[in-house]
Structures are given as structure tokens and as C-alpha cells.
Amino acid sequence: MNNFNEYLADLKKLLSYKSVFDKPQENAPFGKPIKDCLNFFLSRAKEMGFETINYDNYAGEVVFGKGEEVGIIGHLDVVPIGIGWDTDPFTLTEKDGIYYGRGLADDKTPLLSCLYALKELKDSGVAVNKKFRLVVGCDEESGWRDIDYLAKKTTLPEYGFSPDGNFPLTYAEKGIVEVSFSFPKLKLFTDIKGGTVVNAVCDYATARPLDGGIDKEKMAKFNLSLENGLIVSKGKSAHGSTPHLGKNALLPLFEYFLSMGEDVQSVLDYLFYDKAKLCNLKTEQGLLTFSPDLINQDENTITITCDCRIPAPMTLEEIMPIFSSFGLAVKTKVRHQPMMVEKDGWFVQTLLNAYNSVMNENAVPLSMGGSTFARAFKKGCSFGPSWITFDNHLHDANENLPKEHLLKGYEIYKKAIFDLAK
Numbered sequence: 001m002n003n004f005n006e007y008l009a010d011l012k013k014l015l016s017y018k019s020v021f022d023k024p025q026e027n028a029p030f031g032k033p034i035k036d037c038l039n040f041f042l043s044r045a046k047e048m049g050f051e052t053i054n055y056d057n058y059a060g061e062v063v064f065g066k067g068e069e070v071g072i073i074g075h076l077d078v079v080p081i082g083i084g085w086d087t088d089p090f091t092l093t094e095k096d097g098i099y100y101g102r103g104l105a106d107d108k109t110p111l112l113s114c115l116y117a118l119k120e121l122k123d124s125g126v127a128v129n130k131k132f133r134l135v136v137g138c139d140e141e142s143g144w145r146d147i148d149y150l151a152k153k154t155t156l157p158e159y160g161f162s163p164d165g166n167f168p169l170t171y172a173e174k175g176i177v178e179v180s181f182s183f184p185k186l187k188l189f190t191d192i193k194g195g196t197v198v199n200a201v202c203d204y205a206t207a208r209p210l211d212g213g214i215d216k217e218k219m220a221k222f223n224l225s226l227e228n229g230l231i232v233s234k235g236k237s238a239h240g241s242t243p244h245l246g247k248n249a250l251l252p253l254f255e256y257f258l259s260m261g262e263d264v265q266s267v268l269d270y271l272f273y274d275k276a277k278l279c280n281l282k283t284e285q286g287l288l289t290f291s292p293d294l295i296n297q298d299e300n301t302i303t304i305t306c307d308c309r310i311p312a313p314m315t316l317e318e319i320m321p322i323f324s325s326f327g328l329a330v331k332t333k334v335r336h337q338p339m340m341v342e343k344d345g346w347f348v349q350t351l352l353n354a355y356n357s358v359m360n361e362n363a364v365p366l367s368m369g370g371s372t373f374a375r376a377f378k379k380g381c382s383f384g385p386s387w388i389t390f391d392n393h394l395h396d397a398n399e400n401l402p403k404e405h406l407l408k409g410y411e412i413y414k415k416a417i418f419d420l421a422k
Ligand SMILES: [Zn+2]
Pocket: 075, 106, 107, 140, 164
């Protein structure tokens, strides 16, 4: 990088803003630190000679070039620091060739790198046949309200990348749907509770036995215990996108209910034993996943909410008839539609080639079950800044980025941006 000292000074300043979501204030929908951080970023872009837009401090944009639009989106908000840091999280610190600070890899450095790469492109004088729109998000970590606001104010480019994932790049992300199934309350058990969030495998569930609800022998068979008058089932948590890595605490509980004569056969068959063979559904992106992760009960009804991840290009509409065939009341809430960019198309290939030529590798595009800011675009790829083989401690204490990764990442973004400009 030509002007690394200037870059580092900007990074240091960006990092110094405690840009964690804070209570909204006038003209600061996500709190003052995020607003100040955004305004610093946009003022630097302006000083570099770019046109900038501030969407009422919900998000910002740096615009450069003319022609077909290409988007880039990152974010300046960060997750809370938590505990266990060895350095001050808001002071850029270098130790043995590794930089430390909250928001370093997620997502301030890659966003700054894209700005500097655009500046190099501008200064190079080469012909630019695209209109770059570098979108600066401010609410990626707590609700994407910046994206909702942008949707009201502008139309984002069809193609874009988000430097907020892994290298080489992710070209497909599964659709994420919450599916809730309801059925009548049971005869021998009540107050059924389990799970904390829908995107994590249920690792703890309880039920209150009514008269005749306790059979110690059967409970032992299903590894259930009795604690403070409650039947307790313990499992092992895992991310909702990888339920096979966990152990669902609801399964033995429902097997026990069935053994006690409750009418839960279809709940077990369809939600736990996958009688409809949902998890055999497959596209080139991989298998559909389905995990019943949350349960609660009101006066008359029990509801189990499941995390369902649909591989692109399959859609929820294709799956709905299967859910409806379970004989249980069903409701769905779409978190994210499945997304896939043409693997052999110009966009994926330009990004992939930038990565491979800088790294001298022959890497292939990745796909994922999670969700990144790339979904802000209709055809979006997440593209760096992390390497899967290295732990940047994202969302954790001692978030870091090795200097070597920062510099390599910069070269990759620069090559991608120069090639996209053609
Ligand atoms: Zn991020």
C-alpha cells in the first residue's frame, strides 16, 4: 500500500469510536458514537475527492465512476466488547505483527481498505466503466434497520460484495425461515419450556408433570431427571445452521411423553424423525437443514419453533406443501430469502480471480448456511476479510487482524475493484 501511515491513522481513528448500538438520539438513530464514526468516514471520503451521501445517519455512501452499478457494503457498528481483553478494545494496538481492537476485522478495516482501493483507482487515471457505490452500514450487528431505511431512500445495485465474511468468497447463502408448529396441550404435562433462541439447538427443556406424569423407570430410559418438581432434559447446543453438531433436548422429552400415552406421534415423526424427508432435499448449495429449537406453552396450545435453512435456489413456496402435510397448525416467518449468484458469471469470477491471483491459489467459491450483509444486494457475495484457517476472535475478546492479512486483503480488494472497473 502506498500510503500505509495515512491508512493506519484513519484506522486508529475509526477504531477509537465506541460504535456499539446506543440509545437513539435526534439525528442519531443508533446512538452518537455510531453517528460520529460514520461522519468521520464520510468526511475522509470527501477529502479524498469522492461524492458522499449521508442517509440521515442510518447509513452512508461513497460514490465513484459512471456506468453499470456495482455495490460494496460494510458496516461501522460493532458488538459490545464483553470481557477478557488484554488491550484497550478501542485503541489500535499492534503486538508481534497482529493488530487488536473491537471492530478491526468486523468490519472497519475491510471497509477502509475498499475506500483506499477506490482512491487508488481514482488516482490511477485508468478508465472507469462502472459506478461504484460503497455503502457504509451502521446497524449490521443489531437488526439491519440501516438496510430497511436504505430500501425506502434508494435502490441498491443488483450486484455487490460485502467485505464482511471469508476469503475467497461466498456465492450462495441459504434462506432462513422460522417455522412454528402448534398442537393442543397435553394431558399429563404442562408448562413445557425449552430453548433460548430459534437459531441454536435446544440444549435444555423442562415440563411440569401433572397427576400420573411421573414414571421413574421410563424417565431413566430417556435420560430425564426430576429437579424441583420439573422433568428436565439436557442436550447439547449448536448453531441452528448445523443442527447435526448438537443434541436436541426436546427429543427425549417427547419420546417420554409418547411412552406415557400422549398423542405426540406426528410431532415426533415430522419434527424429529423427519418422516417427510425434508433434510434429504438438496441443491448444489447443499442440504436443507431443519431444527426444532424453541418450545413454549400457553393456556391451550403448545408451539414448537424450528430453524429451517433452505439451500438456494430452492424457495419456501416449494417447501410449504410439505409443512402443511404434517397435520399440525403451521406458521412461517421468513428471516432471509435464499440467495445465489451465478458461480460462473462475471461478478463471482472477477472476485475469485482477484483472490487467486494475489494469493497464487486455485480456490473455488464457498457457500454458507449463515447470513451476511451481502444479502443487501439481490446478487451479493461476501468477500474476505477473514481466512477460515485463522481465528480473528470476531464478536469475542481480543478481536484481531494480522498485519499480513490486512495487507494481503488490501491487495485483493484493490485488484477486484480495478478489474470490476473495466
Ligand atoms: Zn460484520
